[in-house]
Amino acid sequence: MSDKPSDDQPSASEIPDDVWEQFTRDTERDIRGSAPKEPSARARMVTERLRRQEERGESPPAWRTGPESPEVNGRAGRRRTLWAVLGVPLAVAVALVALKPSLLPGDPFGRDESRAAPSAPPTAPDPEIPTLDEPFAGSPALHWADGEAGIVLPEAKAVGPVSRDRVEQALKLTKKLLVAANLDPETVRGERPEAALSVLDPKQPKLLDDLNTALRSPSGKHDPLTMFSRFDPDEIRPVGDVIKTRGRMTFEKGSHAGVAVRADYTFVYPVMRADGSTEVTRTIVRRVLDVELADPVRYRVTQGRLTVRTYDEEIGNSSCDVHDGYLHPEFPSSENKGTDPTGPTTDPYDRSRSLDEGHACGTVTRT
Structure with a gap:
């Protein structure tokens, strides 16, 4: 046999000193323990007595086995x-x-989008249709988080001169805006979204003026749906109290000595008619917001309020060119009461693509 160690066995030089020393001590102990010893006089007497008992057939049964240890x-x-x-x-x-x-928490099966942007649309839906008991049947949103739990903030870190606490404040304010504008029950049932408006900087008057005009007198030019998800309570009622949510939030150094936050989230609303019908459908709203928490020392901004830089939305399953300030879901059993779609066909659950400019009224492949 060769004394050369095999390739998969470590050499002595590769073994840490403390391991080698322990191995040496254990080996010496085992050698001492296994070395033959001269039996004592009593041991020789016992051995001889047992040998004679065996010759006479008097050995006790099973004498070589001991009782089981109670401890074991x-x-x-x-x-x-x-x-x-x-x-x-x-x-x-x-x-x-x-x-x-x-x-x-955190969607351990790899579907969580809070850390990385999606690279492809969700898989094809099941052929099931939504019901009062299962309003998300047949939808990729079935496995999404419920409501506010779907808005997971990234870990706050300092960016340039902006402190970690300042970044965390910006992230929390952005989440508050998203929740108040898209998940708050009062907002969703068409009431004035006071909580959302309270997050916006009053020193950015053009935005607040436009939003107040849109809420007061909605039109094609001033549409509250660009910022808020709202249904007409006389026409539509929510099915259950769950709105499915998915998206991601990122941040970077802002242009006004602050922190800029981008939020890209999709909200799925299961609804039914207010006339008592049990037919269920879903409307899908995707929003992309760019906001900044600017430095109030260097710029004329309000402390603790967000400045909105850009905002965009895409709405799936709502009648086209109806500008009364409400979402108008279409049900499979009803005819389209709005303008016929002229835009492209899109998958409202496909979050891997950017939002198209122009907001052409298109067709959705699924709800």
């Missing part, structure tokens, strides 16, 4: 009991996660 039995028993106690809750937890993956 007890330890094994406790291990089995512990597994029985922990196993049931663990099985229940696994079953719950299998039925509703969104119970786990």
